[in-house]
Amino acid sequence: MSKIVNKKILITGGAGFIGSNLCEYFLKHNEVVCLDNFSTGYHHNIQSFLSNPNFTLIEGDIRNFQICENAILGVDYVLHQAALGSVPRSINDPITSNEVNVAGFLNMLTVARNANVKRFIYAASSSTYGDSEKLPKIEEVIGKPLSPYAVTKYVNELYADVFSKTYGIETIGLRYFNVFGRNQDPNGAYAAVIPKFVAQFLNHESPVINGDGNFSRDFTYIDNVIQMNELAMLTENKEAINTVYNTAFGERTTLNELVNSLREFLSTYDNEIANVSIIYGGNRIGDIPHSLASIEKASKLLNYQPKFSMREGLKEAVKWYWNNLKK
Numbered sequence: 001m002s003k004i005v006n007k008k009i010l011i012t013g014g015a016g017f018i019g020s021n022l023c024e025y026f027l028k029h030n031e032v033v034c035l036d037n038f039s040t041g042y043h044h045n046i047q048s049f050l051s052n053p054n055f056t057l058i059e060g061d062i063r064n065f066q067i068c069e070n071a072i073l074g075v076d077y078v079l080h081q082a083a084l085g086s087v088p089r090s091i092n093d094p095i096t097s098n099e100v101n102v103a104g105f106l107n108m109l110t111v112a113r114n115a116n117v118k119r120f121i122y123a124a125s126s127s128t129y130g131d132s133e134k135l136p137k138i139e140e141v142i143g144k145p146l147s148p149y150a151v152t153k154y155v156n157e158l159y160a161d162v163f164s165k166t167y168g169i170e171t172i173g174l175r176y177f178n179v180f181g182r183n184q185d186p187n188g189a190y191a192a193v194i195p196k197f198v199a200q201f202l203n204h205e206s207p208v209i210n211g212d213g214n215f216s217r218d219f220t221y222i223d224n225v226i227q228m229n230e231l232a233m234l235t236e237n238k239e240a241i242n243t244v245y246n247t248a249f250g251e252r253t254t255l256n257e258l259v260n261s262l263r264e265f266l267s268t269y270d271n272e273i274a275n276v277s278i279i280y281g282g283n284r285i286g287d288i289p290h291s292l293a294s295i296e297k298a299s300k301l302l303n304y305q306p307k308f309s310m311r312e313g314l315k316e317a318v319k320w321y322w323n324n325l326k327k
Helices: 017-027 043-049 065-071 087-092 094-114 148-167 193-202 222-234 255-267 271-275 296-302 310-325
Strands: 008-012 031-036 055-059 077-080 119-125 171-176 208-210 243-247 279-281
Touching (some): 008 017, 017 031, 017 043, 017 077, 017 222, 031 043, 031 065, 043 055, 065 094, 077 094, 087 148, 094 119, 094 148, 148 171, 171 222, 208 255, 222 296, 222 310, 243 296, 255 271, 255 310
Parallel strands (some): 008 031, 031 055, 077 119, 119 171
């Protein structure tokens, strides 16, 4: 149960994967405003909330300052999830990624400052670590960005830091590491690896792994991300605000391990999936070989103890996909 109650929370990108999960969680005890332009979010993710009198949908774009101003009215907390994700997308179209992720972010930060919101919590990204080879990733040690997307997410952190120091607004950035779970879209050119692989397995198609499958990631279940957003809202520790945190489980999994776990869990629903083979392709531009988060800072300052391991989360995600994709 949420420890945040009777507040008004603006969730940008609230119809997207992470945003819709945050809407669902906080709507139980709060008023929630969802701002989304549905460029990557979906109406079906928030359909069940529309009849709730405590839920308001504003269909609009964070690049429009007036819309941002309208959305912020009376808001206590901002959970800023709106962004154009995906490294390949940013490589194909860096201008739009910059407009949304930088100009849009600055609009939201500015209206939040003007409205004196309690706190501005935003989705940062593990891509900020760039070419740093140090493992595990520690918040204070980053490399140079490897993609336009990574540049935009790092700029977000810089703006948040400047705004907190210059204007006194409280900000917390959450560097998400490969989040997965319910409502994550398996379709489209920029689909994340887990829902994409699940959809392929369900269709008895061979998943394609970029490289030899030994690249590793810190896959993080959605409920751990919700937990971190709530902890970021709750903390009254001055040392814990105006900074950034890794939002992860703190273990790494290779793509080979991932695909084998998915095949194992999906086979319990459809035993033919056990026989589906894997295809290996070329490496993807802008991909880092290995990613692993240290969650020590979040543990120390926010008392973060992730509830779901990667395999526990994967079991939950597979169950959700089986129930929703097989309909």
